[in-house]
Amino acid sequence: MKTVNLSTYQLTNYLLYLADTNLVLSQRNAEWCGHGPILEQDIAITNISLDLLGQARNFYQYAAVLINQSTNQRAGSEATEDSLAYLRTEREFKNLLITELPRGDWAQTILRQFFCSVYLYLLYEQLQKSKDDQLAAIAGKSIKELTYHIKWSGEWVIRLGDGTDESRQRMLKAIENLWPYTGEFFIPAEFENEAVTGVDLSSLKQPWLQKINTVLEEAVVWSPAFGDGWGEAVFMQTGGKQGIHTEHMGFILAEMQYLQRTYPGAEW
Amino acid sequence: MNIFSKMIAAQNNKNTENNSIIASEVAIIWKLLEEVYDPELPVLSVLDLGIVRDVQITSPSPGGRSWEGVVMITPTYSGCPAMDTISMGIRLKLIEHGYNNIKVISVLSPAWTTGWMSQAGKDKLKAYGIAPPNSNQTEEDTRLFAEPAAIQCPLCDSFHTKLISRFGSTACKSLYQCHDCKEPFDYFKCH
Numbered sequence: 001m002k003t004v005n006l007s008t009y010q011l012t013n014y015l016l017y018l019a020d021t022n023l024v025l026s027q028r029n030a031e032w033c034g035h036g037p038i039l040e041q042d043i044a045i046t047n048i049s050l051d052l053l054g055q056a057r058n059f060y061q062y063a064a065v066l067i068n069q070s071t072n073q074r075a076g077s078e079a080t081e082d083s084l085a086y087l088r089t090e091r092e093f094k095n096l097l098i099t100e101l102p103r104g105d106w107a108q109t110i111l112r113q114f115f116c117s118v119y120l121y122l123l124y125e126q127l128q129k130s131k132d133d134q135l136a137a138i139a140g141k142s143i144k145e146l147t148y149h150i151k152w153s154g155e156w157v158i159r160l161g162d163g164t165d166e167s168r169q170r171m172l173k174a175i176e177n178l179w180p181y182t183g184e185f186f187i188p189a190e191f192e193n194e195a196v197t198g199v200d201l202s203s204l205k206q207p208w209l210q211k212i213n214t215v216l217e218e219a220v221v222w223s224p225a226f227g228d229g230w231g232e233a234v235f236m237q238t239g240g241k242q243g244i245h246t247e248h249m250g251f252i253l254a255e256m257q258y259l260q261r262t263y264p265g266a267e268w
Numbered sequence: 269m270n271i272f273s274k275m276i277a278a279q280n281n282k283n284t285e286n287n288s289i290i291a292s293e294v295a296i297i298w299k300l301l302e303e304v305y306d307p308e309l310p311v312l313s314v315l316d317l318g319i320v321r322d323v324q325i326t327s328p329s330p331g332g333r334s335w336e337g338v339v340m341i342t343p344t345y346s347g348c349p350a351m352d353t354i355s356m357g358i359r360l361k362l363i364e365h366g367y368n369n370i371k372v373i374s375v376l377s378p379a380w381t382t383g384w385m386s387q388a389g390k391d392k393l394k395a396y397g398i399a400p401p402n403s404n405q406t407e408e409d410t411r412l413f414a415e416p417a418a419i420q421c422p423l424c425d426s427f428h429t430k431l432i433s434r435f436g437s438t439a440c441k442s443l444y445q446c447h448d449c450k451e452p453f454d455y456f457k458c459h
């Protein structure tokens with residue numbers, strides 16, 4: 001495996017950012033388990049949740065390898081996918097803020113999934129060509145699964161936006177709630193150095209907007225991106241990548257981590 | 269023939285001999301893998317599924333079976349919960365036959381595709397009541413609300429079927445229903 005010319009420190013943080021983003025979104029979607037609007041959609045959202053968890057595991061496992069290589073851990077205290085997911089604190093998590101927001105109603109869950117899936121698809125398309133073989137392999141594996149996620153969530157955005165008055169109102173509300181969290185997608189953190197990732201984040205913005213607008217137009221709902229192309233007037237929330245989270249983050253971590261923290265090393 | 273060429277010839281013979289021993293051990297391991305099944309689709313072996321990418325013996329130890337080597341597998345889906353069980357199943361099967369030092373490692377690239385599923389595997393799936401992946405279709409149609417390709421009912425062979433949900437009981441399956449025999453069935457979707 002070649003890891004030429006890449007800063008291990010930045011790469012590790014980048015992997016943790018991708019892992020955390022997938023893990024937290026997976027956990028939020030999993031909250032629908034047993035609560036979906038109908039059985040088939042309950043199964044769909046939890047299937048997507050499982051895909052995201054698998055992708056998170058791949059990123060965590062690779063991050064753990066790099067951490068252990070670079071720090072010479074004592075036997076028994078090596079980083080593992082579990083220690084990275086269960087034993088890091090809120091400030092250490094780098095997930096995008098949009099992923100930690102409460103699941104809200106079906107419209108909010110669907111729209112968030114659609115925004116995130118389109119973004120991650122465009123990102124992995126670039127990462128597949130990474131100079132780092134393992135990062136490229138994880139991206140290549142994930143992108144096939146994202147194809148389903150985009151299709152499923154995109155169809156639901158249209159169904160709700162172009163559905164009843166009630167579903168349309170809910171979709172409009174979801175757009176208003178979530179839009180301020182999409183700016184963070186395209187603002188690189190220090191570890192998203194183009195030399196490390198091989199991705200020019202700003203180049204993903206136009207294709208992302210285009211895809212989102214096409215679907216929102218078909219759903220006949222308002223999009224802040226219509227008109228000036230970006231909704232520059234909207235104040236964009238940032239901080240997730242730097243570990244500065246919303247008030248919701250502590251609660252989701254508590255739910256996710258309490259068992260491992262209460263019974264360290266518990267297995268089942 | 270001078271002494272040096274004799275030595276080289278002897279060495280070459282020995283290498284050829286080693287190589288053929290290794291080749292036959294590798295063949296035995298492939299054979300054993302036919303007996304390791306997917307816990308969620310117990311009719312399919314790991315070979316039917318096409319998830320075994322390579323078997324290598326790296327360090328020969330003639331005389332015993334404590335060969336060192338690797339079996340490389342690739343996950344069907346990133347989140348497939350059966351992978352750990354499959355990996356353990358392979359280890360146990362090999363240990364049962366004296367191969368104690370063969371590691372099972374997971375590789376992600378190239379990503380698994382249903383194109384790697386064997387014909388025998390597809391036939392077994394159908395007999396089990398699951399529609400096998402459509403071999404005319406290699407990738408998911410990405411157009412929203414696109415009509416999915418007609419899938420044949422594994423029970424009555426009718427093509428008069430409809431998609432109920434793209435996501436089924438496991439990540440690799442979709443849920444269908446047959447208009448003719450009215451039975452619902454799983455379709456192992458193309459991926």
Ligand SMILES: [Zn+2]
Nearest residue numbers: 421424446449
């Ligand atoms: Zn039928």
